[in-house]
Each structure stands twice: as C-alpha cells, then as structure tokens.
Amino acid sequence: MTGKGYIVWPSGAKYEGDFSGGYLDGFGTFTGHDGSVYRGNWRMNIRHGLGRKEYPNSDIYDGSWKEGVHEGSGRYSWNSGNIYIGSWKDGKMSGRGVMKWMNGDIYDGSWLNGYRHGSGVYMFADGGHYSGTWSKGLKDGKGKFYPAGSKHPSLRRMCSNLGYDDNTKGLPSQGSSINSEGSETSKPRVKRSLSERISVGGLLRSSGRISHRTSSLDGNWSQRHPSVKSISNDFSSKLLHDSDESQSDVPDGSPVVYEREYMQGVLMKETVRNYTEQTRKGKPRNKHSVKEVKKKSCVDIFEGHRSYYLMLNLQLGIRYTVGKITPVPMREVRSSDFGDRARIRMYFPRKGSQFTPPHNSIDFSWKDYCPMVFRNLREMFKLDAAEYMMSICGDDGLRERSSPGKSGSIFYLSHDDRFFIKTLKKTELKVLLRMLHEYYIHVKKHENTLITKFFGLHRITLRGGRKVRFVVMGNMFCTELRIHRSYDLKGSTVGRCTDKDKIKENTTLKDLDLSFEFQMDKLLREYLFKQISIDCEFLESQQIIDYSLLLGLHFRAPEHLKALLELPTTATNSDSACICFRFKVQLGVNMPAQANHKLLDNECDSNEVELFEVYDVVLYMGIIDILQEYNVKKKIEHAFKSLQFDPQLISVVEPKFYASRFINFLKKKFPEQP
Secondary structure, three states, X not given: OOEEEEEEOOOOOEEEEEEEOOEEEEEEEEEOOOOOEEEEEEEOOEEEEEEEEEXXXXXXXEEEEEOOEEEEEEEEEOOOOOEXXXXXXXXXXXXXXXXXXXXXXXXXXXXXXXXXXXXXXEEOOOOOEEEEEEEOOEEOEEEEEEOOOOOOOOHHHHHHHOOOOOOOOOOOOOOOOOOOOOOOOOOOOOOOOHHHOOOHHHHHHOOOOOOHHHHOOOOOHHHHOOOOOOOOHHHHHHHHHHHHHHHHHOOOOOOEEEEEEEEOOEEEEEEEEEHHHHHHHHOOOOOOOOOOOOOOOHHHHHHHHHHHHHHHHXXXXXXXXXXXXXOXXXXXXXXXXXXXXXXXXXXXXXXXXXXXXXXXXXXXXXXXXXXXXXXXXXXXXXXOHHHHHHHHHOOOOEEEEOOOOOOOOOEEEEOOOOEEEEEEOHHHHHHHHHHHHHHHHHHHHOOOOOEOOEEEEEEEEXXXXXXXXXXXXXXXXXXXXXXXXXXXXXXXXXXXXXXHHHOOOOOEEOHHHOOEEEEOOHHHHHHHHHHHHHHHHHHHHOOEOOOEEEEEEEEOOOHHHHHHOOOOOOOOOHHHOOOOOOOOOEOOEOEEEEEEEEXXXXXXXXXXXXXXXXXXXXXXXXXXXXXXXXXHHHHHHHHHHHOOOOHHHHHHHOHHXXXXXXXXXXXXXXXXXX
C-alpha cells in the first residue's frame, strides 16, 4: 500500500490518508473503535510529528508527537475545563509550560514528569500572585507572595527574575533549585527546537515555530490545521496583558509583600515587607558608589573568555588521557605509578597534530598526573570510563559555579551533577601527590569512606608559562532530592557564623548556624562515627588539618501533603498517576534522620515546658577540604597576628587535637539515643 488510501478494520477503526511501503506513513486521519479521532502525521504506523487527538472522554491534545506519545510543544484540554500549553516529554508535562485551571488559577513555569518542578509563577483567580520554586508539586524554597489587591511586578518581570527571558528565549534549568548563584559558563548557544526551549517569548507569542524536525513532515500543516500555530497566542498574550494592566488599578497605599520560605510544602518562615521597600532593596547599587578591589587569581588569565577556553582545554585533555589509558590492561599499581614523574604529557596546538584533533580554544600543553592510579580509583568507585568521559566531555559541557570559599578557585560542575572540577594551588597539588599512595590504600580498604572521592589530577600550561591545576572530585550532593540546607562544619566557634544579610537560598552555612540536633538509627549512627573516626585517623597520619564535614539536609514532605499531590492525569498517562521514589541508604548518602530544633523563649508562648520542632530529613555528608597541610609556624603566626588566644584556635596547631574537636562537635549534633 503506497500513496493515498482508505482502510477499515473489522473492529470498526478506520484510516484515511497517506501510505508508504504498507505502513500508515505521512498525513492521515485515524478513527478508533472507541470513538477517538487522530488527525496528523504518521511514521510507520505510529503517531509521529504534529497532530490533534480527540479522546473518548472529550480530552483533546493538539501538538507534537514522538513515537506515539506527546513530545515537544503542545496543548492539552481536559473535559473538566483545565488547559495546559507547553512542553511535553514521554507523554508527561516536562519543561516550560502554562497551566490554567477551570477555577481561574494559572501556573506559568517549569514542570517535570507532570509535576510543577523548578521556578514558576502561580496566579490565583482572585488576583494574588506567588513567584518561587517547586519540587515534585510542592512549594520548595524561597518565594514571594503578593496578595490580591496589592501592587506586584508584571508577569514579564517576575518571569525574568526567575530566569525566563524573552530575548534569550532560554529555558531555566530543571535543577535550578539546587544550583548555587553565580554566572553560568559563557559558551556558544546550541540551536535547539522549540520543544526544548520554550520561553515566554517563544511559548506565548511564537508557538507556531514548532520543531523543525517535525514540521518538515508536512509543509501544509499550518494551512490544514492552523490551531497549532496559534495555540497559545490569545491565551498567553491576554495573560501578560492582564498582568501588566492590573498595576494601573492598584492604589498607591501601603501594599505588602510576603517573603516566604517553604520546605517540601511546609511554610518555614515568613517576612512581611512593604512593596516599595522590597523593590528598593532589589535595585542594584551605583557602580561608582563603592570601590571594589579585584583579587588576582588564575581566573583572570583568560580575560573575557577565560572560563570557556579553560573548559574546552580541560575537556580535550581528559578525553585524550582517559581514552589513552583505558585500553591498557588492568593491573595493580606500582610505586612507579605515584609521584610527580608518573604522568602523561601532550601538546594541543589549535590546528591539531598527529596525535591531537584541531580545536577552537587556544594552544596549550596538557599534563595528566598518575594516570594509572586514578584509572584504578575510578574502577574502585565503580565508575565506567565511558560514563566518565560523557559526563565531563559530552556536548552538554560543564557549568561554572561561583567559589563557595575564600580560595578564589574556579569550580565547574558536570551537566549531570556527578562531578566537581576545582582549580588547585601548587601547594595543594603537592599535598595530594604526597598523600596519594596512602589515600589509595585507605580507599581500597574502606569502601564506605566519607573522604572526598578523587577521579583525576591535571595541569594545563598556556603560552607564556601560566599554569592551571585541576582536580576532579565526586559531587556529594548528586541526588534527585533537593538540598534545602548545607553546612560546612569544622567543630569550631571562632568565626564560624554567617552574616544574616548575606544568607541566600543556596548559601553554605557554618557551625554556629546549625541549630538542629539529629536523631538517627542507633546502628547507622554507630557505623557512621566509626567511619568518621577512621577517616580522621587517616587525615591525622597525613598531617592534614582544617578539613570540614559538608552536611546537606533534605526536608521530607509530611504525609498529609504527599496525599494531596495529584498528577493532572491525561488519557495517556493515567496509569502513571502514582509515582514512588525509593533511594538506597548508605553511609553519607540518603541517610534518614529526625532533625530537632529547640524553640527559644522568644519563639514560644510558654517558658515552663521545653518545646521542639521536629522534621523528617534525609542527610548527605562527606569530608572535604583535605588538602590543607599542617604547618606549625604558619598557625602560630596566625594566632599571634590575630591576637586571639582562644584554646580552639590554638588547638588547630595539632592535627590530633583538630580531629578530636571535630569528632566531639559532631557527636553533640548527633547525640546517642538512650
């Protein structure tokens, strides 16, 4: 069967349209025996391309299909009157989209697997607005609520603040809730179809530009079925217009803004601010008002394009060395595999060479330290070489993150959040090379170690002799769950608190900021502190000080809120309405616990009874910053210079005392249950 045709099945289903090679292939109309009607593109008997389907229950989907399911941009209308316009993936709402409920409520933002997930704006039918972040359908993180009748920014401005920009037509990251603030890597934009990059401008005003891959299936689709071309023009332009117009109707009285913080649907904190105060606070300072002294670091070596070129060089070097070492037969390491002389060197000219490909970066020399050792370490950590290369060197590239500390280092994060890449000082590189042999033995003996996992050590040398050193580490917060709080704990009280004015959603807090005590399974706690003691003994033997425990907290949603979560089911995903998330518990990862916060006198009404707030949490932890070597002279000079003769400061001089204080502090925060 080839060409135009008409076919009827014994069940009563019928098809009229294009055939090719015996398949339904091209444009056609299919009427099912259940009364459903699909009119659109086909490929080898499967709905693929642009099409409209009317379901037996009167639901209607109008948009892009892939391999028989909703994929790309499209509009779904439920028989209840609810409407969704936006991105789909695997038959579920995923990406950027706008949902309008029958009661008049509207949500404009990110979705994942049918849930509100990421940044967005929720507009209530009575005129109130909430802009913030969601996680699997629950409010999660900081946001602002503008009550009905109060003055609020226009929808365009709120979307722009959340990362939706009409000009860039970019889609905010699905994982924006766990990314720290800071600029992303400046890199050339990759051309994507609209189904992958719907924005306020794209979704709301130019949805006709559906993916070029599917629109080519039938050039006359827009004439045959113009509704797709304008599925969101009227609805979305009206949404923006109404939001802008509402500002002119608001009196200039004393409007308020509620700054709120949620954790898995639970309101944790609320601050009431005047709108004018809040907007004034958000205005940038005059750039000439304060003189800022910029510290010189390895970040400055590439001027405007430093990060992008550095990223390219790193990816080229790792791809080369991992590809070279992987075919070598697996063997146990030897003493000659350690030290500064165990290395792979290669020069990467821009035009390419006999051994290296041409590239768009600048000429550089590459040095890979102890390649056989790190190859074996990756095997110990059950990391496949191909996965490692794809994660760091894949087309999605790396994301630059702002430095969380005072080191001035550059931090990169792989696109799948599995790996951190950090620039090192020369002294830190020497410490790692010196302790690498003992580290290798320690990791081999203790597979549940909490010490940072190292996957590679590299150096890039540029023309003129400038050198940049890198280490590739595992990301301790690589999880599907959102990390609501993170702490850098050293067991000290000297200078270990964060200025409240500088605390933002993703700020890593310090020892004095931790107001919780954690109760966990008795056996799990016993294993945890046994491993912490073993790891501290190892660091003490290597004369390492000033390390920290990086602690991440995920607050679990209360059971009554989980029951309220409902996927807006469609005719294609009704069987997926209930989704269960199960995670493997191990030391440092997915550890369940109870977080207890004792209320202070000013936080409770009664002074007679001690009151506590109790939260179910999931803990993530690991020991980081282990490349600071013990230096008696430096520490004593620091103590005298600062004129702080605090015993806690002096105790830092000895690694043994540092480890003891570190463990004792953690035991206070994780008390043993009676």
